[in-house]
Amino acid sequence: MSGFSSYDDAHDPKYGQPHIVPLIVASNETLKGYGHIVTNFDTEKVEITTWPPAGWRPICAGTGNQGGIVTGTFRYQWDADLCKAKNDTVGGDYIIGRLPIGTAPGNRSHVLAREANYHPDGGQVFFPQDVGEFVALLALPGDDIKLEDFKAFYFDGSVGLQIHANIWHQPMYPAKDSALFMGKQGAVHACVAVDTVDEFGKYLLVPLGHEDTCADIIT
16 A cells, blocks of 8 residues: 655655656557556446466356445645545545655646555556546556656546556546545455665656646657
């Protein structure tokens, strides 16, 4: 899960320059392997992973995937230079990022991040309720994650996304002061986490899609 690491020392020079995450315009083409665009939250079905067998005998058909899903709101709020998120779907309350040193709250072009997690039990749907730019920080499956594996996918706020099981992710990063998303995911909610500061000694610098960063967007 995210939200367990402190951002108190995010501006400490001992970490050096953060790793710059490339920004990519989200589409079904660019999201291949990560997930797909969602245009209708109500009709979108959460991808559920069947429980893995312990040996060579297979899981019986129609079993191992009946844990159900949970649905609820995902609220985001910028509080000065901190980005906070509250996932009512699973009862999570997190700090998910901090603005770089010297950045005014009204000029949010990037955010510092240090955490990501994945859910082996199924996918997760994020769907904006109020239109506004946001960015999804994602990386493809694999426990040997590296800083350069992370990508930032830019959304204009008109559509949402579903990520596949095992995709490294953070909650979404909104550009505006606050944002409300609907979310749904597997009720099992298994999490595997990484902290880039603990493992690599660096923060991730995630672009938020403002005009001054859009020139660097990969389409």
